Amino acid sequence: MPKSGASQMHTHLQASLGFDIYYGNIERTRQGARFYAQRNNGRNYFNDYLDIHQMLGLTIQIGNAHIIVHLTPIKDLEIMIMDEKLNKNFYKALHLVLQTFVDDLKEYSFSFGMFLPPMNESSANGHQMPVVWRLVFRNPVTNLRSDMNGLDLYTVYIQRTYNV
Template structure:
């Protein structure tokens, strides 16, 4: 299987058009780190990292998206650093069961507030108004299945469809609110404050959410400078490098070259049809594969959409899109985010090629 450190060689082997596409989008450089181990560390290093050679010379890859300025430093060796152990499913189930003994989402009609327009009910979920809001219109999609990891494709599609109906209701109540964002934090490591499965949905006014606007501005500048669609070329570059997965519901899926977190997948909605419905099916297929095949338990997912009406900004070249990333050991007290992620660039320990292998 290819490795992320093979990317420079893979780009060099592409035809000129594909090379140009990759080089327009990404700045990529390799680095090597070397160290000397004292004999007193040899036994521990072999136990922890598998061999002395694994750390004596380490090969890293730095990838920066030239347009969004998102970037990642890849070094899979860092995944073998000392940790507190791995939380298995039995421990997760026990933690969830303990948390659900006092489950405020168990009876949402009694224990959660409603939005001014009421509640939206799906087959597998119901909405509530978020009691501690981060925007004027901010709701919660409460899953009927309380365990946060017990979901299937039908349930995920229903969660997203219900969230979209909430967005439509909020827009009817407040036509100035036009910027939709659907998010999902699963388990504490992801930032979820409650064990009971739930998604969040927001509809902003005044300006797009900043991370979405970053991508929109990148697509606008890219089209202005190169006369090409940013999302199309982003997919072309990933496909040429072997980092594209089969599409689902017309959504192109990419193992992201400039991820915010490990095992990040990007889904790009098709131009035709309802983007929320297509992204829901693509997200379902992606999350089920991450959970069942890659062992992902704690994750963040987001679905971003163009505004519900024209806002004077150029949204051409950027379709609705979704991102999902792995947050690591679900119950670990150790953060997977540090100063580099906050003020430098993302440090990534998982190889994107494992997602397409």
């Protein structure tokens, strides 16, 4: 079997819990949002990000939850959901996206990542994070080779080195 191929289809779930900071891509986004607020009179990066996508017609709103077709996806078919907190409308949006991928697009192989606002962060500095959920299509489940993993996409990229 080719490197990284699995002998059977299966799921993975990774979780992380920290006190003061995230790691990898999530923390980089958080720090970038802070910097954005400092450079833009306290404006919230996530609100501005959402506004741009709304102006371009790339969102679907369900209550305060927003499904976003990502302008700069990290891979094909990346979809985002943002909301201030986890609530009924967030879960409705999540269900709609997953149902669309599976029932309408017949895409059964995907990875997603989700992060919640830090419990000790306030909106006083203009950088409060929303709940963010991101999903990308993966190679078909019948492929023997792995194309990537959720950790590479949404948390920390693991550099692979090869000895020649």
